[in-house]
Amino acid sequence: MIKVGVVGASGYTGLELVKMLVSHPGFELTYLATTTGDSMIEQLHPSLSGVITMDVSKADPADVVKHCELVFLALPHQASMGFAKEIIEEGVKVVDLSADYRLELDTYEKTYCKHEDPSHLDEAVYALIEYYREDLKKARVAAGPGCYPTATLLGILPFIPYIDSSAPLFVDAKSGVSGAGKKLSETTHFVTINDNIFAYNPLKHRHAPEIAEKIEKIHGAKMNVNFVPHLIPATRGELISVYATLKEDIDPIEILKKHYANDQFIRIRETPVDIKSTAGTHFCDIYAARNGNGLFVNSAIDNLLRGASSQALAAANLMCGYEEGMGLPIIAYVP
DSSP states (O other): OEEEEESSSSHHHHHHHHHHHTTTTSSSEEEEEEEOOOEEHHHGGGGGGTTOOEEEEEEOHHHHHHOSSSSOOOOOTTHHHHHHHHTTTOOOOOESSSSTTTSSHHHHHSSSSSSSSSHTTOOOOOOOOOHHHHTTTOSSEEEEHHHHHHHHHHHHHHGGGBOOOOSEEEEEEEOOGGGOOOOOTTTHHHHTTTTTTEEEEETTTTHHHHHHHHHHHHHOOOOOOOEEEEOSSOSEEEEEEEEEEEOOOOHHHHHHHHHHTOOOTEEEEOOOOOOOTTSSSSOEEEEEEETTTEEEEEEEEOTTTIIIHHHHHHHHHHHHHTTTTTOOOOOOOOO
């Protein structure tokens, strides 16, 4: 058993990690921490009462080194890199769920803030599993993709060779409120989101540079990504619709089936996808269709799992020599 910890255990992604790690056959959960500590995990998350009882400490890099061989950092950007840089050199493997290690230095500093740990940024592996699986097996730092980029990239990447890169790429993204985290704001207040749907940060959201950067790194294509996220009155789930211009005749479904033929957690659908069928799972469902040279790609994931915690666990599995799917959730919350 490999000893692992979760720093940032009070949030939604931290909770999802604990839920999976409790019964994971290869990992032993030995450390839980938050910025304040002095609690029990079942107090932070009453749903875990009767499932696990464990102290939650105040986050301390020295304690991580003492108790863990691998740690999941479910912290906000900037806080994560300040913590990670102190433990990586001590031999602890890191799976970071924040944005701190997922972008090139120039892109990160233009989009977020000045980076505090550029040396480890250079060695971090982007944990989009289907595209960086072999690299993750050798990594000591894994950078979890954003939830919107995960669903968008898994849907559109198979089609980049067939797309006119001079035409704009439009991404219409819709997410459940849990994607905004636990902290209450005016936009996530029940009175605002109930029976409502609205766009936020249209064409300016910081996940657009991440999508564009990864398309270029994987396919060498510079795309003008127009990204518009929406908040929907649902707890979890994410639905992505991508619109692109084709430069040649293709059969979209056949391309998807061939591209993901060996990927067990990608499900190719013959009809448009929905968020309920992936809620509670690590699956990404994808559908695509064309009208002349117009391409429509439709993908769905659980934003807290495939978009964060279960993708982080899959990366950890690979980093530790386990089978990719070990301990990943596969049963959807249906009905």
